[in-house]
Amino acid sequence: MNSTNTSPPSFVNGNNAGGAFENTAPLGMSMSVHGNARKVTTHTLQEMKRAGEKITMLTAYDYSLARLVDQAGVDVILVGDSASNVMAGQATTVPMTLDHMIYHAQCVERAVDRALLVVDMPFGTYQGNSRHALDSAIRIMKEASGHAVKLEGGSEIVESVERILTAGIPVMGHLGLTPQSIYKFGTYSVRAKEDTEAEKLIEDAKLLEAAGCFAIVLEKIPRELAKKVAQSISIPTIGIGAGPDVDGQVLVLHDLLGITMDFSPRFLRRYLNLAEEIDGALKSYCGDVRSGDFPNDEESYTS
Numbered sequence: 001m002n003s004t005n006t007s008p009p010s011f012v013n014g015n016n017a018g019g020a021f022e023n024t025a026p027l028g029m030s031m032s033v034h035g036n037a038r039k040v041t042t043h044t045l046q047e048m049k050r051a052g053e054k055i056t057m058l059t060a061y062d063y064s065l066a067r068l069v070d071q072a073g074v075d076v077i078l079v080g081d082s083a084s085n086v087m088a089g090q091a092t093t094v095p096m097t098l099d100h101m102i103y104h105a106q107c108v109e110r111a112v113d114r115a116l117l118v119v120d121m122p123f124g125t126y127q128g129n130s131r132h133a134l135d136s137a138i139r140i141m142k143e144a145s146g147h148a149v150k151l152e153g154g155s156e157i158v159e160s161v162e163r164i165l166t167a168g169i170p171v172m173g174h175l176g177l178t179p180q181s182i183y184k185f186g187t188y189s190v191r192a193k194e195d196t197e198a199e200k201l202i203e204d205a206k207l208l209e210a211a212g213c214f215a216i217v218l219e220k221i222p223r224e225l226a227k228k229v230a231q232s233i234s235i236p237t238i239g240i241g242a243g244p245d246v247d248g249q250v251l252v253l254h255d256l257l258g259i260t261m262d263f264s265p266r267f268l269r270r271y272l273n274l275a276e277e278i279d280g281a282l283k284s285y286c287g288d289v290r291s292g293d294f295p296n297d298e299e300s301y302t303s
Contacts, residue, residue: 040075040116042170042214049236055248057238061087061104067111079105081120086254093179096122098136105144118172119146123180126151126160133160137169152178154204158211165212173208175201177220192221209233218242241267
């Protein structure tokens, strides 16, 4: 939400939040639940699930791209700790700190007028200490004006989820491949292919719903399992590498746009090849400067 707005979205659990606002959707957007929402709230996502409307979610980490994402009508913008990879060049998401996440969320928040703004809680800010989790979530809400936070894990972090919710802060869950636990898994391969892990994932989804989460991200799990989870709980499920039978989809923006080209999982669909376009533009600029073609008379001031 932009800091100049006077009508903030409801900051309560999705099961009890206020309904969608009157329509001021971008031109051409259909008169659906999301099309009628002047601001997307946790309750809007609940209504979309009930109406069978798919939820769109993308990451953003800076003002300029977040503004384009919001103007395109994306329902949820995630300030993901994947900024560690695509913005900072780290191999994992583990190095991200709370201060890093707050900075990126502040940049994104200034651009957002309509989308629900969800901020990842980074590694070490909620595991094993629910009081620390609450303090971290409060900092995100107060300093970055986030609308909700996202936590990775199931039964292990339920206490933190419940503690955060006592402050009225909405929580999104995240199950399946949880990148903050990469050193535990040792691989980014598909999770929950075995019955034991699949059963735990379903149980964890139900626990997170019971604890009060308004939605759950399901990452890199078999599509049959994702469908079963989506049918087993009443809150929205948003997939990334989880097949088409969930309630919505999320991708990393830089992957979708083809800015990062060294990451090509099966689930990724690239809609542009910006790396190639940018490379061509930069080489043209260098050529024009070196040849003296830039700037020309029309691009120069005269007295």
